[in-house]
Amino acid sequence: MAKGDYRVDLSSLEQVIKELNGVLKSLSGADSDAKYKTNLPPGALGSDSGGFIFQEAEGLTKAHSVMKTHIEEVVQHLNDVTDKFGKKTSKAHGAYQDQDADVVKSMRG
Secondary structure, eight states: OOTTOOOOOHHHHHHHHHHHHHHHHHHTTHHHHHHHSSOOOTTTTOOOBTTBOOHHHHHHHHHHHHHHHHHHHHHHHHHHHHHHHHHHHHHHHHHHHHHHHHHHHHHHO
């Protein structure tokens, strides 16, 4: 190998793609779970009673709503980043594979 040349381990790229697909599969239900399985109905943490206002319940419900939205955004971001990285890795793998095939073809004449 000449100075400055480098080699790409295609099997390592394949492993990265496989593992990223596994992460995506694991996350596949997380987005819907974050949206639909973390619901907190009004009054679940307490309610006003006998003319008394339960201010803490309202604050907790609002805090839950804020955190729920944040979790949904984080899960969506993880899905997007993982998918994007997987697609780019797959594209790079294909390009290196094509380049290897071209080199082999040119060597065979």
